[in-house]
Amino acid sequence: xxxxxxxxxxxxxxxxxxxxxxxxxxxxxxxxxxxxxxxxxxxxxxxxxxxxxxxxxxxxxxxxxxxxxxxxxxxxxxxxxxxxxxxxxxxxxxxxxxxxxxxxxxxxxxxxxxxxxxxxx
Amino acid sequence: xxxxxxxxxxxxxxxxxxxxxxxxxxxxxxxxxxxxxxxxxxxxxxxxxxxxxxxxxxxxxxxxxxxxxxxxxxxxxxxxxxxxxxxxxxxxxxxxxxxxxxxxxxxxxxxxxxxxxxxxxxxxxxxxxxxxxxxxxxxxxxxxxxxxxxxxxxxxxxxxxxxxxxxxxxxxxxxxxxxxxxxxxxxxxxxxxxxxxxxxxxxxxxxxxxxxxxxxxxxxxxxxxxxxxxxxxxxxxxxxxxxxxxxxxxxxxxxxxxxxxxxxxxxxxxxxxxxxxxxxxxxxxxxxxxxxxxxxxxxxxxxxxxxxxxxxxxxxxxxxxxxxxxxxxxxxxxxxxxxxxxxxxxxxxx
Numbered sequence: 143x144x145x146x147x148x149x150x151x152x153x154x155x156x157x158x159x160x161x162x163x164x165x166x167x168x169x170x171x172x173x174x175x176x177x178x179x180x181x182x183x184x185x186x187x188x189x190x191x192x193x194x195x196x197x198x199x200x201x202x203x204x205x206x207x208x209x210x211x212x213x214x215x216x217x218x219x220x221x222x223x224x225x226x227x228x229x230x231x232x233x234x235x236x237x238x239x240x241x242x243x244x245x246x247x248x249x250x251x252x253x254x255x256x257x258x259x260x261x262x263x
Numbered sequence: 264x265x266x267x268x269x270x271x272x273x274x275x276x277x278x279x280x281x282x283x284x285x286x287x288x289x290x291x292x293x294x295x296x297x298x299x300x301x302x303x304x305x306x307x308x309x310x311x312x313x314x315x316x317x318x319x320x321x322x323x324x325x326x327x328x329x330x331x332x333x334x335x336x337x338x339x340x341x342x343x344x345x346x347x348x349x350x351x352x353x354x355x356x357x358x359x360x361x362x363x364x365x366x367x368x369x370x371x372x373x374x375x376x377x378x379x380x381x382x383x384x385x386x387x388x389x390x391x392x393x394x395x396x397x398x399x400x401x402x403x404x405x406x407x408x409x410x411x412x413x414x415x416x417x418x419x420x421x422x423x424x425x426x427x428x429x430x431x432x433x434x435x436x437x438x439x440x441x442x443x444x445x446x447x448x449x450x451x452x453x454x455x456x457x458x459x460x461x462x463x464x465x466x467x468x469x470x471x472x473x474x475x476x477x478x479x480x481x482x483x484x485x486x487x488x489x490x491x492x493x494x495x496x497x498x499x500x501x502x503x504x505x506x507x508x509x510x511x512x513x514x515x516x517x518x519x520x521x522x523x524x525x526x527x528x529x530x531x532x533x534x535x536x537x538x539x540x541x542x543x544x545x546x547x548x549x550x551x552x553x554x555x556x557x558x559x560x561x562x563x564x565x566x567x568x569x570x571x572x573x574x575x576x577x578x579x580x581x582x583x584x585x586x587x588x589x590x591x592x593x594x595x596x597x598x599x600x601x602x603x604x605x606x607x608x609x610x611x612x613x
Contacts (some may be wrong), residue, residue: 144385172422176575180267189415194433201424216519216536216579216599224483226438227335227476233442234469241449242466244395 145210165191165198171207268420280349284356291322295350316367317452320403324448325359327410328468330354335479341546344557346513351417354437358414360588361407368400397559399532403447409440419539427541445469490514496584496591499523501521502608503588505530510554512545515594521581523590524549529605531565532581532592539576540597585609 167186170177179182191198270579271277295318309317309579328354373383399538413434422510424460448465458461491497491513499513505525512522512535520535522545533554535545542558553571563570577600582593585606596602 143381147385149380150377164462174420176268176423177420178267180269183268183270183418183420186270186418189411190418190421191278193412193415197425197429201429205424216534216538217539217598222432222435224480226435228478230438230442231473231477233439234445234473237446237449238466238469241446241453241587244450245454 154195155192158195159188161195161198162191165202169202173202177237266556268418272419276350277352277598281352281356288322288326288356288360291325292318299457300413301426310371310403312367312371316364317373319360319364319367320452321359321461322487323360323364323410324362324507325468326353326357327441327444329345330357330473331472332475335475339475339482341557347558348560354410355414355417358410361410365403365407390418395454397450399447399450399579401444406440406444409436409443413437413440422540426534427539431541440468441472458495463589479601484493491516492596495593496586498586498589498591501586501588502590504565505590505608508549510545510547511590513592517594519596520545521594521596522554523581523592524554524584525608526552526565526605528584529607530585530590531603531605532583533563533565533568534579534596536578537561537563537576540576544578566605567600568597569600 166187170184281584296314305314330350333343333353334347335351337347369380373380373387377384377388382406384400388396388400390396390398411495413436416425416430416433417464425433445465453462453465456465462552489499489512493501497513497515499521500511500523504511505523507525507528510522510524512520520543521532522535522543523530523532524545526549533544535543537556537558538558539546539559541563542553542556542561544556544563546557547554549565550563552564552566555562561570561576562577563578568578579599580597580603581596582603583606584591584593585608
């Protein structure tokens with residue numbers, strides 16, 4: 143299972159490398175006038191393309207077809223801030239509680255319990 | 264701002280910000296590695312590899328905690344806004360420190376086996392259904408992947424290419440990343456931590472982050488922007504409320520916000536969302552016809568919604584009119600960068 147995950151990760155990154163090669167040498171100049179004749183910054187984009195290449199392909203296709211400026215650009219995702227902050231706070235409180243309760247030396251004078259047999263037993 | 268992309272758009276403020284940040288990182292690591300081993304009171308002697316891993320891990324935890332405090336602090340008190348200014352560099356540095364921590368961990372705990380280190384990390388502990396002994400390493404791995412994703416998409420190109428709303432949604436990963444990091448610590452080092460100072464750091468930091476975020480939520484509810492009222496043209500403010508060089512912000516029926524500015528006795532309205540990161544333009548001040556976004560300093564002419572040449576950013580504009588003493592806007596935005604003739608206030612009208 144672990145080996146499969148690592149292999150999938152490698153395939154993902156190789157696909158991203160192929161997308162990066164085409165996008166940074168060919169596509170970038172077509173969709174962003176600020177990138178034309180600007181080459182020094184392009185290597186900085188490679189890690190990002192490797193990680194989110196499907197999104198890069200989608201945005202590239204979208205800009206080619208519909209153009210860059212859409213009104214959606216000016217619709218901030220404000221309401222999600224509250225939900226994200228509350229969800230994060232709940233998760234933190236829960237995980238801190240679980241972690242603190244799982245400590246074997248709390249609330250005090252509790253003998254540690256060996257969870258698995260050691261190699262010498 | 265835009266024009267041609269360069270790797271990093273340095274300016275004196277960024278040099279100063281990054282300098283302070285770097286000094287802070289080095290001081291933290293120096294104290295952790297050289298000054299405080301006695302305070303950390305490791306029960307068993309640890310080797311330099313583990314000590315380094317813990318130092319960089321603790322440093323990344325503190326950095327991410329500070330990053331997550333900056334946002335709500337800036338919303339609660341504008342004096343913290345300068346800390347928001349270069350937060351992306353802070354995030355990139357945090358990802359680098361976290362990656363160094365992971366490298367030390369993989370190079371020690373998973374280095375002496377026939378299984379490749381990453382496969383070893385993913386397979387060594389599979390006790391997913393218990394709290395004590397949970398594979399906390401995977402929580403750290405998730406957090407690290409999120410931090411790397413945020414770091415590698417931090418260049419301004421990504422903002423423009425993905426658009427601010429998509430970019431912001433990706434960068435919301437900072438919240439689950441931090442929750443996972445707290446889990447990584449709570450189910451990891453805290454299980455064995457005997458030093459109250461370190462425990463207080465690892466518990467107090469997340470609690471502070473939660474409190475600040477919840478306070479900011481409450482503050483946002485109390486200070487909520489006014490809602491534009493009416494049908495067709497919407498009332499946003501009374502002329503008596505307007506201040507020269509400042510704006511009144513109102514929420515439109517579609518959920519977006521309009522900022523109505525008073526400049527040289529005339530009214531102009533633009534989108535409240537900066538084209539850069541959707542910062543609140545209406546909270547900025549007008550200087551020489553240009554409103555400056557309080558988040559990152561992007562500027563726009565309030566009469567046209569355009570950045571001054573040679574910059575190319577644009578925001579939508581809105582038509583404004585006066586209905587007696589009531590200022591009204593047409594809720595349908597004009598295309599970004601559309602000039603709109605400013606409306607003089609009655610006392611300023613010829």
